[in-house]
Amino acid sequence: MPLPKLSPLQSRLAASLMASIMILLLYLTFLSPQFAYAADVDSIRPEDHNHERLQDMRTWELDIDDLQIRAEGYEAEFLGYDRSIIGRVPTADDPTALINNRVVTTNVEQGQTIPFSFLNASLWGALSPQASGLPSSVRLRTRATEGDFYGDDNTENADTVLLDFQEDEDAEHQHSNPVLQPRQSTSTSTRTLYVTVNVCTQPQAADANLEPPPQLELYISQSEKNKNPGPGQDSNTQQAYSLEGGAAMVAVNASGDVYIGLTGRNLTGNYTGTWNAQIAASIDAPYHSYNSTESNLVLVDSDSGAALLVTNDLTNNNGTIYDEWVNITPPFTMFASKTSDTSMMGLEYSYCGLEKVADIAGTINGGQSTGKVEVSMTTRGEDNNPKQQFYFGGLSPGTSYYGIMAMNGNATALGREGVGGGGQVWKAMTFSTLSGM
Structure with missing residues (x-):
């Protein structure tokens, strides 16, 4: 069917109508909801000031052979930041940070040095309560060769001091703070840190x-130039100490x-195995302690198979301290071994070491009573002063014992927790059993 022929006026009217329809369609299109906010709301994407920098990077020049495949644990290195800002990746050689009055147990291989640290934040932390279960105190002192820790000005200037402890002659005047009473530094720029070690087992x-x-x-070491002290390091930046009887107090x-x-020496083929040791640091008092001069123990009687000893x-x-000692739950224990048994040698000042090697152990496994040593308080003797007595059997006739x-x-309910939780050991004494019945 042929289209009708329009007059010039009708043609102009049709063209005008078509244009109006097109404009209306465009208008309706831009009113659609998906375009409603496009021009009114700012982008939530933050402005990228590195945009031009990143656009200019010549990434196409990278060679695939230059790319390193990182193992698990890889930490990204961020553009524009160095390691001092984003932190250093910890390694196996980093020191283990010690916490105040918390013991750490570790194995030490022959020829190995185990690193530890006690950081500034812990050094200047709050002091702990000086808890004790004893009515009167013992206190720390230095060995005779080191001077008097309580009054020698020369010792005040020393960076480190070897410690021992003794019974306090003025204990009755120290009742408010019994047991360990080391002197914290009075300086506002330094604090006394007590580092102690007990060896639990040693190479055989x-x-x-x-x-x-x-x-x-x-x-x-206190030098930033020597964060891993040990053999071969500059002696001007560290102090070295050999343990005594499996223990150290510094x-x-x-x-x-x-x-x-903490270093174990290289040994010959005559010794096998490793050391197992406890290490602790404290700003309050030594966690472990020992007395290398006094045994505080006396033999009262023995027969062929048993012995009675007292402190x-x-x-x-x-006064009241006397009554408290008489009525206290016995705080001490005992260990005994034949003098011919060498297994205790090298561990005689270590509480955890004695628990493992003594023939007769009052406690094992960190203070668990074995029941092998009977203990009680007594006032026996001419002076009637309080003492603790120890009775145990299972001994061999005619034999010498340590x-x-x-x-x-x-001596508190805290046990191994808190100040002095590692225990105390006194010097060994010897006694013998009778040969016959």
């Missing part, structure tokens, strides 16, 4: 006639981070 000798293995060595006048190394007088005070008195933890 191939022959019973051999000497015990060498003691572990303790290294301490006092450090510190002002910041303290770095510690020295625990007080000569006739007897060692010790205290588990700090």
Whole structure:
């Protein structure tokens, strides 16, 4: 069917109508909801000031051979930031940070140094309550060769001091703060840090006639140039100490981070195995302690298979302290071994070591009573002063024994937690059983 022929006026009218319809369609299109806010709301995407920089990077010039495939644990390196800002990736060689009055147990291989640290934040932390379960105190002192820790001005200037402890002659005047009473530094720029070690096990000798293995060595540094003290490091930046009887007590006048190394020597083929040791640091008092001069233990009687021993007088005070000692739950325990048994040699000042190697152990496994040693308080003797007595059997006739008195933890319900929680050990004494019935 042929289209109708329009006049010039009709043609102009049709063209005008078509244009109007097109404009109307465009208008309706832009009113659609998906376009409603496109021009009214700012983008939520933050402005990228590195946009031009990134656009200009010549990424197409990278060679695939230059790319390194990172293993698990890879930490990204961010453009424009160095490691000092985003932090350093920890490594296996980083020191283990010690926490105040918290023991750490570690194995030390022959020829190995285990690194530790006590950081500035812990050094200047709050002091802990000086808890104790004893009516009167014992206090720390230095060995005679180190001077008097309580009054020698020369010692005040020392960075580190070897410690021992003794019974306090004025214990009745110290009742408000019994047991361990080291002096915290009065300086506002330094604090006294007590670093202690107990060896629980040591390498075994191939022959019973051999000497015990060498003691572990303790290294301490306060230098930022020596954060891993140990053998081969600059001696001007560290102090070195050999343990004694499987134990060490060192006092450090510190002002910041303290770095510690615990080293086992390389041994000959005559010794096998590793050391297992406890290490602790405290700003309050030594976590472990020992007395290398006094045994505080006396033999009262023995027969062919049993022995009775007592402590020295625990007080000569006739007041309330006397009554408290008489009525206290016995705080001390005992360890005994034949003098011919060399397994205790090298561990005689270590509480955890004695628990593992003594023939007769009052406690094992960190203070668990074995029931092998019967204990009680007594006032036996001419002076009637309080003492603790120990009775145990299972001994061999005509045999010489070492007897060692010790205290588990700090004699409180806290046990191994808190100040002095590692226990105390006194010097060994000897006693013998009778040969016959």
